[in-house]
Amino acid sequence: MATSAQITLPNGVTYEQPIGLFINNEFVPSSDGEMIETINPSTEEVITKVHVASVEDIDTAVNAARKAFDEVWKDYSIDEIAKLLQKLADLFERDRDLLSAIESADSGKPRSQNSVLDVDQCIENFRYYAGWADKRGGTICESSPTKLGYVIHEPHGVCGQIIPWNYPLCMASWKIGPAIATGNVIVMKLAENTPLSMLYVGKLVVEAGFPPGVINLVAGHGKIAGNAISCHPKVDKVAFTGSTAVGKTVMAVAAQTLKNVTLECGGKSPMVVFDDADLEQSVKWGYEGIMYNMGQSCSATSRILVQDTIYDKYIEELVKYTKSYSALGDVYDDNNNHGPLISKVQFDKVLGYIESGKEQGAKVALGGTAPFEKGYYVEPTIFTDVTDEMKIWKEEIFGPVVCISKFSTEKEALDRANDTTYGLGSAIFSKDIAKCLRVSRNLHAGSVWVNSSNDTSPRIPFGGFKMSGIGTELGQYGLDNYTIKKAVHINIGNNL
Numbered sequence: 001m002a003t004s005a006q007i008t009l010p011n012g013v014t015y016e017q018p019i020g021l022f023i024n025n026e027f028v029p030s031s032d033g034e035m036i037e038t039i040n041p042s043t044e045e046v047i048t049k050v051h052v053a054s055v056e057d058i059d060t061a062v063n064a065a066r067k068a069f070d071e072v073w074k075d076y077s078i079d080e081i082a083k084l085l086q087k088l089a090d091l092f093e094r095d096r097d098l099l100s101a102i103e104s105a106d107s108g109k110p111r112s113q114n115s116v117l118d119v120d121q122c123i124e125n126f127r128y129y130a131g132w133a134d135k136r137g138g139t140i141c142e143s144s145p146t147k148l149g150y151v152i153h154e155p156h157g158v159c160g161q162i163i164p165w166n167y168p169l170c171m172a173s174w175k176i177g178p179a180i181a182t183g184n185v186i187v188m189k190l191a192e193n194t195p196l197s198m199l200y201v202g203k204l205v206v207e208a209g210f211p212p213g214v215i216n217l218v219a220g221h222g223k224i225a226g227n228a229i230s231c232h233p234k235v236d237k238v239a240f241t242g243s244t245a246v247g248k249t250v251m252a253v254a255a256q257t258l259k260n261v262t263l264e265c266g267g268k269s270p271m272v273v274f275d276d277a278d279l280e281q282s283v284k285w286g287y288e289g290i291m292y293n294m295g296q297s298c299s300a301t302s303r304i305l306v307q308d309t310i311y312d313k314y315i316e317e318l319v320k321y322t323k324s325y326s327a328l329g330d331v332y333d334d335n336n337n338h339g340p341l342i343s344k345v346q347f348d349k350v351l352g353y354i355e356s357g358k359e360q361g362a363k364v365a366l367g368g369t370a371p372f373e374k375g376y377y378v379e380p381t382i383f384t385d386v387t388d389e390m391k392i393w394k395e396e397i398f399g400p401v402v403c404i405s406k407f408s409t410e411k412e413a414l415d416r417a418n419d420t421t422y423g424l425g426s427a428i429f430s431k432d433i434a435k436c437l438r439v440s441r442n443l444h445a446g447s448v449w450v451n452s453s454n455d456t457s458p459r460i461p462f463g464g465f466k467m468s469g470i471g472t473e474l475g476q477y478g479l480d481n482y483t484i485k486k487a488v489h490i491n492i493g494n495n496l
Ligand code: NAD
Pocket: 162, 163, 164, 165, 166, 189, 190, 191, 192, 220, 221, 222, 223, 225, 226, 227, 230, 241, 242, 243, 244, 246, 247, 249, 250, 264, 265, 266, 267, 297, 298, 396, 397, 398
């Protein structure tokens, strides 16, 4: 059975796309022959079919990873590990255009500012974590004059990593970087809708020189392959990014074998705009914070609370900015910055939320429709006069839909911003530094953006409060989830 396909991308580039399961540095067919189609959401056409991992294939991948860990990787030189991550970054740099073009076809990301930036962020992540690889340390502690202890930060071993479709390359790099830098091996399940870019990366893993079995990448169904990873007794840790509902399932299943679990789940992040804010900046970030990646970001600032004194003006300016700035259309045309949603499922779901907003009495200030015959495009949509009981205010829409509501006092803004089961991101706009610091302190979210929205950096931790997740990714803190601390006690005295 073929494990590679020749693909011509919409920009005319033809290349060899791996379509097998990447296990032990080889692309292999699935054990039961099952394949799934992956679709270009701009055209609704099938790009190709890829093999999907069965429960048996996950077992094969986990055993390959375990063997690589026990026989090769656990004693690998830390200098070499750092070099491998640097080399992977070099190869991403070399293939930047192709990777971004693949991502645009498979996910519908506009190339101009989205898929290219995704690749660049991967390069930054790999280089950042390469810098940590040779700094794995421990601590020494003297417990008494005759007893000495030291602590080894040991890798867990086999890490199961389950990633979503909204940032296929970035989410993979957020997980590969710290796991590899700390000496773990990986079995990663790619999202059903977007397997292509990371399967291509399988080729780069081989070229970079990673030993077989250290990084395994498979396409697969969540309920089959994802579940098989979460419950496999030889998987030592699971890291998941996706919806809160599935995150709970992963955690429950992983509890059977008491795996270390980290979850990065959904959000309904607030942005609070005070009347002393720089209006132009708050409008620009108001747009960017939700419309980037067509609203398909877990930390998108999808609820904007605007102080009553500037409410009408803010809406007028946001509508004006959105009309002039957003450009829907062919994602390979650099003039466009707004592509389709990932799938028919998301398209229907988002249009359903728009209908519910209208039914529950919110006003559509802009957008609200699907403008094209072909492709899962939804216009940037601005709802105003949204109240706290409305579904569109409460639930994660994961589309280009922003809800705006009015507040009068700082206390009201904080209470309503925090009145959600989620706690991933939050933003505040004001020129008053004391107010910014006070509100930042009181927002219940893993990230607070002051006069900005949705910034991430490999150097700065990212993670959710409440039902947005468990554990931290990125930065030095991101390493912590990937090591287990072993204490060694040494008796340096002569007595019992
Ligand atoms: P999802 O949570 O179903 O999928 C995320 C990943 O988990 C995929 O790889 C999927 O195959 C896998 N998965 C699904 N069921 C599983 C199971 N039982 N066990 C193990 N793995 C499983 O997300 P989705 O269906 O792709 O999107 C639905 C919603 O999730 C979106 O509308 C959005 O709200 C949210 N979402 C959030 C993020 C994020 O970054 N936080 C990313 C994508 C989607």
